Amino acid sequence: MLDVTDFILEDHHTMRRQFALLDDVWDDPRALGLVWKGLARLLDVHAACEEEVFYPYLLKYGDSGDDDSTEGDVVDETDDAIGDHDEIRDAVAAAGKEEPGTEAWWTAVRKAREENDDHLAEEEHDALPDFRRNASVELRAELALRWLDWRYAHDSGEGITYDKDPEAYIAEYRAHPVADPVDHPVAATSVTHG
Numbered sequence: 642m643l644d645v646t647d648f649i650l651e652d653h654h655t656m657r658r659q660f661a662l663l664d665d666v667w668d669d670p671r672a673l674g675l676v677w678k679g680l681a682r683l684l685d686v687h688a689a690c691e692e693e694v695f696y697p698y699l700l701k702y703g704d705s706g707d708d709d710s711t712e713g714d715v716v717d718e719t720d721d722a723i724g725d726h727d728e729i730r731d732a733v734a735a736a737g738k739e740e741p742g743t744e745a746w747w748t749a750v751r752k753a754r755e756e757n758d759d760h761l762a763e764e765e766h767d768a769l770p771d772f773r774r775n776a777s778v779e780l781r782a783e784l785a786l787r788w789l790d791w792r793y794a795h796d797s798g799e800g801i802t803y804d805k806d807p808e809a810y811i812a813e814y815r816a817h818p819v820a821d822p823v824d825h826p827v828a829a830t831s832v833t834h835g
């Protein structure tokens with residue numbers, strides 16, 4: 642059965658591999674530019690996709706902490722994630738303003754790598770296990786289809802969203818929780834197939 646958390650982990654592996662590729666071609670600005678072009682887009686698209694297809698559902702189905710808690714685990718996990726995404730996006734944008742291979746470019750890329758490494762570890766230790774423990778296999782499978790559907794429509798980077806205010810993001814989805822994806826399956830003739 643498909644599982645949205647597997648697709649997320651697959652992207653994480655690709656990111657780590659592509660950061661390592663930069664080290665392989667460290668003295669070739671042309672190769673650095675081309676590898677980075679793909680990796681920069683993946684970082685932005687992956688974060689936006691999680692914000693569309695994963696975190697709204699983690700907020701609804703993940704571990705909300707103790708009943709008497711005003712701020713549950715999913716709120717902390719989501720707040721951390723959106724804040725991290727913003728940091729990663731800022732570093733990606735900073736690198737985009739520099740010539741690949743220059744010191745200023747490497748500084749921005751190293752910052753993106755550090756922020757991303759920390760963020761992936763947090764997601765893999767907190768948010769993803771929370772979802773695997775608390776979301777049904779049917780829900781994870783349906784979200785996997787939404788993940789694919791969204792990615793087919795946005796892999797070019799077109800129409801993706803960038804910096805978000807974590808508190809506003811959480812407040813929005815707490816006020817208007819997502820509908821159950823299992824009750825509202827993605828259509829076989831969705832926008833990506835048109």
Ligand SMILES: [Fe+2]
Pocket residue numbers: 649653687691761764
């Ligand atoms: Fe991720």
Ligand SMILES: [Fe+2]
Pocket residue numbers: 688691722726760764
């Ligand atoms: Fe993330």
